[in-house]
Amino acid sequence: MAASPYLPEAARVLSVRSLTAMERLFDLEFADGRALGHAPGQFVQVSLLGIGECPISICSSPTRPQRFQLCIRKAGVVTAALHALRGGDMVGIRGPLGRGFDVSELHGKDVLIVAGGLGLAPARSLIQYVIDERARFGAFHLLYGAKHPSELLFREDLHAWRDDPAVDFHMTVDRPDEGWRGRVGVVTTLFRELPPLDPQRTVVAVIGPPVMFKFVLLEVLARRIPQGRVYCSLERRMKCGVGKCGHCQANDVYVCQEGPVFTYGRLKALREAIE
Structure with missing residues (x-):
């Protein structure tokens, strides 16, 4: 810097x-x-x-x-x-x-990343890290949802992740077109594709639009993942990036400084951030 x-x-x-x-x-x-x-x-x-x-x-x-x-x-x-x-x-x-993912907290754990829409962009930095440092992690599950096939990002990566035996990758769209041959539905429908998750060794990252968080978190918490190991990356309007202008303020927190990555345990106190 x-x-x-x-x-x-x-x-x-x-x-x-x-x-x-x-x-x-x-x-x-x-x-x-x-x-x-x-x-x-x-x-x-x-x-x-x-x-x-x-x-x-x-x-x-x-x-x-x-x-x-x-x-x-x-x-x-x-x-x-x-x-x-x-x-x-x-x-x-x-x-x-901002504050990103503390990857040292993920080492030795099974990792589940749930990305929606443009949230795949910041998620990709973590996805690449897990793939590049694959020996440091246990099972790796990746769920991605987009509104329409025309909005799918990083198509070359999507094909590579699908073909990588070290990545349990599932993808869906809300609205298919005539040529779509994949799954149809919101991203939470992909949870049924997952094997049982070990709550004692699983870390979850949720990255996407605010409307997605409530429903994804219901699925995650139903699997008894501790709230301190569920990380959410917030999409929120930021301006200065250093906590001075207040554009990104949620309650008393400046997302650009203390986030955009928060544990769900921390995020619960910031209802304005995801509602």
């Missing part, structure tokens, strides 16, 4: 690839060649001079430090300008910011 959390550092766009009609994947590296040095689940602030900045989750693992990746949805002035960039263009990066 830069000496000042308010000071962006120059980063070079290496490539830009379309994932869907609304999302693009950016490969970047710092101009000075250093690694980002992030934890899975953290985010950065991406800026364009004269236009503005926006918070974007990091979607690549720190185990792949040569470059870092951001999945950016076109949703406003700044992200529209970012979508116009090409390889060789420069951006400003502040971060990594």
